[in-house]
Each structure stands twice: as structure tokens, then as C-alpha cells.
Amino acid sequence: MKKRLLELSEAVIIIKIILLLTLIFGFNDGRERFIFNYWVANLFLVFLIVSLIVLFNVLGLKLAAKYYGTEIKMKTWNSQKFKNAGTITKKLFLIYNTPILNVIVALLSNGRIYLTNVLSFDYKKEVLGRKFQYLTYFNIAVIVFFGLLFDLILMWIFKVFNFDLGLKISFWFILFNLAPISELYGSKILAGSVTFYIFCLIFFIMNIVLLQFADSFSALFVSLLFSIILSTLYFFIFQYKRA
Numbered sequence: 591m592k593k594r595l596l597e598l599s600e601a602v603i604i605i606k607i608i609l610l611l612t613l614i615f616g617f618n619d620g621r622e623r624f625i626f627n628y629w630v631a632n633l634f635l636v637f638l639i640v641s642l643i644v645l646f647n648v649l650g651l652k653l654a655a656k657y658y659g660t661e662i663k664m665k666t667w668n669s670q671k672f673k674n675a676g677t678i679t680k681k682l683f684l685i686y687n688t689p690i691l692n693v694i695v696a697l698l699s700n701g702r703i704y705l706t707n708v709l710s711f712d713y714k715k716e717v718l719g720r721k722f723q724y725l726t727y728f729n730i731a732v733i734v735f736f737g738l739l740f741d742l743i744l745m746w747i748f749k750v751f752n753f754d755l756g757l758k759i760s761f762w763f764i765l766f767n768l769a770p771i772s773e774l775y776g777s778k779i780l781a782g783s784v785t786f787y788i789f790c791l792i793f794f795i796m797n798i799v800l801l802q803f804a805d806s807f808s809a810l811f812v813s814l815l816f817s818i819i820l821s822t823l824y825f826f827i828f829q830y831k832r833a
Contacts, residue, residue: 595652600664607666607708608644610689612637615759618701639756643741643763644709650740651711654733660725662711662733667774704762710773731782734775735790738764742797746806761798768794785829789821 596604616636619629648664655662667689692705713733715724741764748756768791770776780787796813804812 595656596648597663603664603666604644604648607689608637608641610693610708611640611644611706611763614692614696614701614704614706615640615762616701617696635755636759639759642744642756643760646740646744647709647737647763651733651737654736655713658725658729658733660714662713664709664711667708667710667772704759705766706763707766707769707771707774707776709767709775726782727778728782728786731779731786731790734778735786738767738775738790738794742794745798745801746810749801749806757801761802764794764798785821785825788824789817792820793817 612633616629616633619632621628651662651664689708692708695703695705713725713730741760745757745760745764748760767775768779770780770787776787779790793813796816797809800809800812
């Protein structure tokens, strides 16, 4: 029986994450006066954009994992650790390390601060049909790179259509997912290679910043050029000479 790209349990998790991010981005609609109809309309638009961003991200991760002959299972950031915490005290201590923090920050900032780092995944170390039997940390880093790259491609599409809200949400989603914290995407890239992490950091941040005022091709060319140059310099200065 052919395996599905997305299991039912993962679909439920992804829906919850989409709803959570919709609340974070849609809590404040930017209007001086609260008008319910406008707020609901804005929330629905945010829901559609967030759904696209999350699904593009998951698709990139899944296809890259499939290339390596392995499977990944999407999950909420530190969800298992929070469930396994035996006491209320431990759960309260873990709040800063779970998506609960993202909601608290959104509420306290009146929807002006967007912490979007809520997704993570588990993976099978064994691979099928490839020369090497096990995945390396660098392989995992590449899988994460393609997940974020799919979101960047979506951001380029938003740029073509001058869709500012899509650009804004994509910006914050990519930015905070590069943070090397806990089991989040950024830490998985960093664990694979410091040089590759520097490349990804420069490549994605320059892209999402330049896309605010430059065209997609210019943003891609400049960010790719600088990320290659600076990550190569880091490698030769800090790693190659010490090897």
C-alpha cells in the first residue's frame, strides 16, 4: 500500500498550527477602531495566507525527505516534552519553550509582535534505497532548507502580485523559523553545519528584507551572492584552517 504524503494525525496538527498562526497575525487588524465585520474579514484573509505558507513549508519538507528515502512527521514545537512534564510546575516552566509563549506575546503586544516558530518534525534515521543507511544531520539541514525555500518561492509569488499582507506574514514566518532554538528549524540547520547555517541565515534574511522594496530576481541574485561569499569566508577562516 502506497504511503500518504501526510498522515491524518499530522493533518490535525497542521490545522491547529494554522489556526494558531491565524490568531497571532489576525489578532490586530491594524485599524484604530474595532469593527467586527472588518476584523472577521481580515482574519479570514489571514487564515488563507497562513494556510498557504504552512502547506508550502510542509510540502517542501516532505518532498526533500522523500528524496532522501526517509519520512518526517510534523509536530508542534516541544509538544511531546510539554505532555510528558509530570507536574504543573514543570509545565509552567516549559511555557517559554512552547507555542503558548507565542500566543502570550501576541496578546500582551496587542498583536504587534509575531512569534511564528511553532513547527517542528521528527524523522526516521534509516533511509531506503540509498548508498548510506542513515541520515546525517546535514541531510536534515538540507530538508529544512527546502521547506523554507518553498516559503520563499511563495513570497516571490506574493511580490509579483504586490500582495503586501502575504509578504508581511511570509517575512515573519521565515525569520523566526531561522532561530536556532530548541528543536526548531534553525537548530536543525545549525546541527548539520555551522557554515550551511550562515549561508541559510544570510540567504533567507537578505531575500525577505530585499523583497520589501526590490524585485524578486534582484533579491535572489544579491542574497545568493552575499550568502555564498560570506559563508565561504567563514569556512576558510574559522573551519578549514583549523582542520
